Amino acid sequence: MSPPVSLDERQLTSVTRAGYLQGSCSRYLHPLILTISVAFSIPASPPMLLSSPTSSRASIPTLETLKISGGKKPRVSQHVIFGKHHPFSTTAAENEQKEKISVTFIDKDGEEKHIKVPIGMSMLEAAHENDIELEGACEGSLACSTCHVIVMDVDYYNKLEDPTDEENDMLDLAFGLTETSRLGCQVIAKPELDGLHLALPAATRNFAVDGYVPKPH
Amino acid sequence: MAVFQARKWYSRSFSSLSSHPLHICVVGSGPAGFYTAEKMLKAHQAAEIDIIDRLPTPFGLVRSGVAPDHPETKIVVNQFSRVALNERCSFFGNVSLGTSISLAELRDMYHVVVLAYGAESDRILGVPGEDLKGIHSAREFVWWYNGHPDYKNLALDLKSTETAVILGQGNVALDVARVLLRPKRELAITDIANHALVSLEESCIRKVYLVGRRGPVQAACTAKELREILGIKDLYIHIQEADLLKSPADEEELKNSRIQRRVYELLSKAVTSQPSQPRSGQRELHFVFFRRPDKFLHSDNISGNVTGVCYEKTILKENGGSGKQSAVGTGQFEDLECGLVLKSIGYKSVPVNGLPFDNHKGMVPNIRGRVLSDVPGEHTFEKGLYVAGWLKRGPTGIIATNLYCAEETVASISEDLEQGLLTPSFPKPGREGLGQLLDSRNVRFVPFSGWEKIDVKEKADGSLRNKPREKIVSWQELLKVANE
Ligand SMILES: Cc1cc2nc3c(=O)[nH]c(=O)nc-3n(C[C@H](O)[C@H](O)[C@H](O)COP(=O)(O)OP(=O)(O)OC[C@H]3O[C@@H](n4cnc5c(N)ncnc54)[C@H](O)[C@@H]3O)c2cc1C
Ligand code: FES
Numbered sequence: 001m002s003p004p005v006s007l008d009e010r011q012l013t014s015v016t017r018a019g020y021l022q023g024s025c026s027r028y029l030h031p032l033i034l035t036i037s038v039a040f041s042i043p044a045s046p047p048m049l050l051s052s053p054t055s056s057r058a059s060i061p062t063l064e065t066l067k068i069s070g071g072k073k074p075r076v077s078q079h080v081i082f083g084k085h086h087p088f089s090t091t092a093a094e095n096e097q098k099e100k101i102s103v104t105f106i107d108k109d110g111e112e113k114h115i116k117v118p119i120g121m122s123m124l125e126a127a128h129e130n131d132i133e134l135e136g137a138c139e140g141s142l143a144c145s146t147c148h149v150i151v152m153d154v155d156y157y158n159k160l161e162d163p164t165d166e167e168n169d170m171l172d173l174a175f176g177l178t179e180t181s182r183l184g185c186q187v188i189a190k191p192e193l194d195g196l197h198l199a200l201p202a203a204t205r206n207f208a209v210d211g212y213v214p215k216p217h
Numbered sequence: 218m219a220v221f222q223a224r225k226w227y228s229r230s231f232s233s234l235s236s237h238p239l240h241i242c243v244v245g246s247g248p249a250g251f252y253t254a255e256k257m258l259k260a261h262q263a264a265e266i267d268i269i270d271r272l273p274t275p276f277g278l279v280r281s282g283v284a285p286d287h288p289e290t291k292i293v294v295n296q297f298s299r300v301a302l303n304e305r306c307s308f309f310g311n312v313s314l315g316t317s318i319s320l321a322e323l324r325d326m327y328h329v330v331v332l333a334y335g336a337e338s339d340r341i342l343g344v345p346g347e348d349l350k351g352i353h354s355a356r357e358f359v360w361w362y363n364g365h366p367d368y369k370n371l372a373l374d375l376k377s378t379e380t381a382v383i384l385g386q387g388n389v390a391l392d393v394a395r396v397l398l399r400p401k402r403e404l405a406i407t408d409i410a411n412h413a414l415v416s417l418e419e420s421c422i423r424k425v426y427l428v429g430r431r432g433p434v435q436a437a438c439t440a441k442e443l444r445e446i447l448g449i450k451d452l453y454i455h456i457q458e459a460d461l462l463k464s465p466a467d468e469e470e471l472k473n474s475r476i477q478r479r480v481y482e483l484l485s486k487a488v489t490s491q492p493s494q495p496r497s498g499q500r501e502l503h504f505v506f507f508r509r510p511d512k513f514l515h516s517d518n519i520s521g522n523v524t525g526v527c528y529e530k531t532i533l534k535e536n537g538g539s540g541k542q543s544a545v546g547t548g549q550f551e552d553l554e555c556g557l558v559l560k561s562i563g564y565k566s567v568p569v570n571g572l573p574f575d576n577h578k579g580m581v582p583n584i585r586g587r588v589l590s591d592v593p594g595e596h597t598f599e600k601g602l603y604v605a606g607w608l609k610r611g612p613t614g615i616i617a618t619n620l621y622c623a624e625e626t627v628a629s630i631s632e633d634l635e636q637g638l639l640t641p642s643f644p645k646p647g648r649e650g651l652g653q654l655l656d657s658r659n660v661r662f663v664p665f666s667g668w669e670k671i672d673v674k675e676k677a678d679g680s681l682r683n684k685p686r687e688k689i690v691s692w693q694e695l696l697k698v699a700n701e
Binding site for chain 2: 026095135137138139141143144146165166168169170172175177179
């Protein structure tokens with residue numbers, strides 16, 4: 001039952017994750033960075049380049065290339081959001097050791113998971129790389145609010161740049177919104193954030209946005 | 218009979234995946250259907266899921282509802298596609314519950330049936346003249362511009378009038394207004410259906426009225442959509458300044474709702490930043506508050522086309538202790554001329570045979586996704602039958618709402634499994650049975666690989682026109698491409 005979609009097709013869909021220009025559609029049509037997308041994310045596709053020597057850091061888009069392709073998207077991280085596997089994690093490991101910060105995710109059952117996040121990476125990507133169940137329906141293009149996280153410490157919250165209007169627009173629709181809520185795809189690791197604690201808001205989920213009254217459990 | 222055959226076949230060749238596969242059928246491949254499938258796959262290793270949809274194409278309103286100029290919202294189909302490609306999940310397009318197969322048959326073949334078939338009809342206003350020519354529901358208009366195969370031939374006249382009235386001020390109303398007003402070269406690079414693009418390019422509509430029964434404090438849209446329409450280039454925006462005055466009850470509502478506060482702020486800013494008059498020929502968007510349609514007007518000639526709307530002015534009255542305010546008529550009336558009316562007052566689900574249904578609310582009575590039996594006075598559930606999405610909650614909420622909604626339904630299914638209310642050890646024919654039954658009825662279903670062929674073709678056709686895809690809008694061609 002192998003699907004007839006060519007690898008190229010898949011690359012196209014996957015690459016749009018990184019190359020979307022907020023407020024315009026043209027980027028959806030012509031994703032610029034085709035090189036970065038290797039077989040990931042769609043389980044049925046063979047991980048062709050996983051072991052290939054060419055799939056190294058060189059293929060990671062630089063901030064510059066992303067800026068060209070990402071235009072005025074409020075924040076573009078240096079890394080592209082991949083599925084769970086991506087080809088270059090080991091290659092980059094050594095020289096990034098120093099440039100990582102510690103982040104703790106608290107899942108919906110209150111369990112903590114400590115991870116290291118490279119500077120420049122978004123919390124959404126970091127969560128996905130570490131099997132943390134943070135949704136990211138729009139893959140970081142500020143159009144869904146499913147990557148909602150709660151910053152547990154106000155001091156850390158204040159270290160973040162203020163959310164843009166566009167982020168606030170999506171936060172409006174987030175479930176279980178709090179005073180220190182942010183979108184995971186817009187929180188980018190930087191040195192000052194070392195020690196950040198983020199909670200997934202699952203425990204407080206409700207249908208308030210809908211005017212839906214949740215029934216008692 | 219087919220079911221029986223399937224059962225026989227089934228007991229001979231047992232599934233390799235698990236000794237007791239749990240056969241689940243999800244009806245509807247919109248967000249609710251896919252999120253339900255995803256959560257079930259995760260929660261139950263023995264689950265084998267078939268998603269059926271009446272269309273040859275998956276993704277429900279993500280394909281046929283979400284506006285063409287919102288490509289980023291549609292990225293979620295990547296996630297849904299990964300679910301569909303899971304080896305324990307199959308897609309059966311071109312299979313319609315109620316036509317190709319009955320609910321009773323599905324329940325017979327599967328341990329669990331989850332209905333997530335959305336809301337494919339409209340609420341009506343119930344005012345005189347609602348059937349006049351030139352009056353459509355927003356659902357029809359949206360399906361038309363998004364290339365839904367049932368609405369490619371909608372008789373829509375955009376050339377005989379300059380003025381359109383949209384009833385309602387929610388996000389769907391704003392989508393519709395934006396599509397009418399946005400410069401067409403900006404729409405030309407989206408996945409809008411070609412027939413719609415051609416019509417819109419020739420459209421004479423220059424003035425759009427967005428009409429709401431209540432005030433700017435109660436406007437049902439979100440800030441994102443509002444910001445977008447207010448930002449359309451060279452568009453004159455009109456809001457009556459007096460409408461922006463707030464009562465103490467309004468202040469209270471604003472205090473309690475971040476969304477309403479931010480929407481109100483955007484509307485007030487829009488007023489102050491506008492010139493007092495539009496330039497001649499400029500496109501115009503008018504927000505009209507505190508008006509409810511009383512009747513539709515038409516000329517005396519035989520065309521039967523709508524020529525205007527008569528409104529009653531309203532004021533707000535507090536609604537018990539709820540803090541919400543509702544609109545009540547004042548007895549003052551006013552006419553507004555127009556040649557096109559789009560009603561955006563809500564979608565409504567349709568029942569199928571054998572399904573308990575609340576006709577008034579247009580949804581399935583349920584508790585946390587478990588379908589309540591029709592038996593009056595009693596709280597009994599329909600065994601193995603669940604709902605999710607718009608059919609369960611009514612037609613509100615964003616895509617993400619269906620995620621939480623599906624989680625709730627899946628939690629109910631899991632509880633029922635644990636308590637032994639479902640019987641997965643009793644073999645059911647599941648997928649094989651469905652396949653045989655469809656075969657015996659000559660229903661040629663479209664598997665996910667068939668949709669992928671459509672997808673590839675649409676993207677290829679689109680790239681020739683600088684569009685992300687050129688949607689195939691006819692049933693015949695969709696099926697042809699899928700079966701190639
Ligand atoms: C015009 C419009 C624009 C929207 N824009 C946005 C947006 O920008 N962002 C956002 O987050 N949300 C948006 N939404 C909301 C979002 O689309 C809905 O919340 C969501 O699609 C509801 O999911 P559902 O699965 O319940 O129904 P649907 O998405 O409607 O899916 C139902 C599916 O069931 C199938 N079906 C129907 N009848 C049968 C049958 N008898 N047998 C088999 N299959 C059947 C249909 O073909 C369809 O595929 C929009 C909604 C509309 C109407
Ligand atoms: S992933 Fe959609 S807004 Fe962050």
